Amino acid sequence: MTDTNTDTVTDRVEAALRAVRDPQADLSVFEAGFVENVVVEDADVTIETDMTALDGDTANQVVQAMLRAVDDVAGVEGVHVERTTPSSDDRASVREFDHVIAVASAKGGVGKSTTATYLACALAADDDVALFDADIHGPNVPELLDVSGPVQSSEEGDPLPVSVGGLDVMSVGLMESGAPLAWRGAMAHDALDDLFTNTAWRNDDVLVIDLPPGTGDVVLTTLQEVPVDGVVVVTTPFHASVSDTSRTVELFRDNDVPVLGTVVNMAEYVCDCCGEPNDLFPEEAVGDLDAAVLAELPFTHDLQGTPTPGDVPAPVADLASEVDAAIATAGEVDVPDAAVDIRGLAPEERKARVRERFTALDGGEPFVLVSDRDPTPVGNFLGRLADAPRAAFDPFEVRRATPDDWVLATIRPSGE
Numbered sequence: 001m002t003d004t005n006t007d008t009v010t011d012r013v014e015a016a017l018r019a020v021r022d023p024q025a026d027l028s029v030f031e032a033g034f035v036e037n038v039v040v041e042d043a044d045v046t047i048e049t050d051m052t053a054l055d056g057d058t059a060n061q062v063v064q065a066m067l068r069a070v071d072d073v074a075g076v077e078g079v080h081v082e083r084t085t086p087s088s089d090d091r092a093s094v095r096e097f098d099h100v101i102a103v104a105s106a107k108g109g110v111g112k113s114t115t116a117t118y119l120a121c122a123l124a125a126d127d128d129v130a131l132f133d134a135d136i137h138g139p140n141v142p143e144l145l146d147v148s149g150p151v152q153s154s155e156e157g158d159p160l161p162v163s164v165g166g167l168d169v170m171s172v173g174l175m176e177s178g179a180p181l182a183w184r185g186a187m188a189h190d191a192l193d194d195l196f197t198n199t200a201w202r203n204d205d206v207l208v209i210d211l212p213p214g215t216g217d218v219v220l221t222t223l224q225e226v227p228v229d230g231v232v233v234v235t236t237p238f239h240a241s242v243s244d245t246s247r248t249v250e251l252f253r254d255n256d257v258p259v260l261g262t263v264v265n266m267a268e269y270v271c272d273c274c275g276e277p278n279d280l281f282p283e284e285a286v287g288d289l290d291a292a293v294l295a296e297l298p299f300t301h302d303l304q305g306t307p308t309p310g311d312v313p314a315p316v317a318d319l320a321s322e323v324d325a326a327i328a329t330a331g332e333v334d335v336p337d338a339a340v341d342i343r344g345l346a347p348e349e350r351k352a353r354v355r356e357r358f359t360a361l362d363g364g365e366p367f368v369l370v371s372d373r374d375p376t377p378v379g380n381f382l383g384r385l386a387d388a389p390r391a392a393f394d395p396f397e398v399r400r401a402t403p404d405d406w407v408l409a410t411i412r413p414s415g416e
């Protein structure tokens with residue numbers, strides 16, 4: 001009997017998983033129906049799960065608990081969890097978009113809806129674009145585009161977006177009742193989720209989502225459940241707004257939401273009388289931003305009217321080009337030359353590649369891994385290779401660089 005006997009490992013893995021509970025129902029993850037299959041290949045374990053019944057945070061907690069439980073099983077060298085989520089399987093309509101761009105802000109009133117709406121109109125010059133107003137507490141998009149409800153239904157009974165010059169628009173503000181403004185928390189999320197999931201979009205190139213301000217539950221859950229290519233964060237150049245925005249950017253990154261960059265809105269005002277540009281806020285604040293500046297939009301009456309899809313003021317057209325460029329590279333990871341890239345490799349090859357490159361390092365040398373799975377469990381494998389406890393890896397940073405790529409950066413422990 002050895003640890004690599006797959007039957008034995010499978011039994012032990014299943015026993016370890018039975019100890020992981022559904023925090024909401026006090027059932028084991030098997031009884032709760034979260035585990036669909038456990039595959040053991042050599043010493044690599046894949047847990048196939050369906051946690052669509054759980055909210056994003058609880059599902060993440062359960063995944064982490066399963067990873068920890070299985071990671072400690074004798075004979076297991078690697079473990080990962082494959083999740084069936086609404087974002088990956090059930091949202092056929094949303095999945096049909098080539099690109100999904102969210103527009104967010106740390107605070108209200110900085111011009112997020114203006115930016116989202118003008119950006120959608122700018123992108124509509126070349127693409128079939130949809131705009132979803134998820135700003136549940138202040139759905140301004142209908143007003144900005146001068147459209148109103150009620151929303152019509154398709155033959156299947158799904159809400160049809162309103163078409164504005166070829167741009168598909170859906171907003172809680174288009175629903176007949178005034179209820180959305182009073183929605184809160186889970187209720188707000190469920191209502192939005194229904195509208196978002198069921199809308200029968202006609203356009204399918206680009207979807208722009210106008211998020212509510214801040215980083216509350218609705219924002220983070222929406223971003224985790226929707227396959228966004230990236231978020232554009234809007235700020236004014238005022239120093240308090242810039243520092244809030246930097247924290248927001250960090251929070252998005254911590255939650256694995258790729259940040260395409262920031263829009264500095266109301267950057268300057270050009271005097272109507274003399275044509276002289278004036279800064280509205282002290283300029284140096286922008287230097288503190290922790291993300292690329294995609295565009296600086298002036299304070300101008302041109303951005304206060306009703307935008308026309310496909311025909312926007314020059315600064316917004318420039319912003320759309322920057323966003324296009326950022327999206328094109330958001331799907332690529334900047335892999336450092338020295339990194340070990342195991343994306344697309346079979347389990348055995350992955351381990352062999354990691355072992356070969358890691359064991360060639362001296363203590364104190366950096367190790368960077370690029371993977372198409374969350375590489376957190378690789379830490380234990382590295383620990384065994386270095387004959388060092390997992391805690392000896394400091395730093396040990398895992399970053400989700402794109403929805404499909406993770407980067408692990410650590411240093412081989414010196415091992416004294």
Ligand SMILES: Nc1ncnc2c1ncn2[C@@H]1O[C@H](COP(=O)(O)OP(=O)(O)OP(=O)(O)O)[C@@H](O)[C@H]1O
Nearest residue numbers: 108109110111112113114138266298299300303304
């Ligand atoms: N660059 C700009 N030039 C002139 N006016 C602007 C500009 N950006 C925004 N505004 C004006 O500022 C006000 C607030 O803008 P907007 O509604 O887009 O902000 P918001 O961040 O989406 O606000 P909320 O948090 O309330 O949704 C609006 O009256 C809008 O017309």
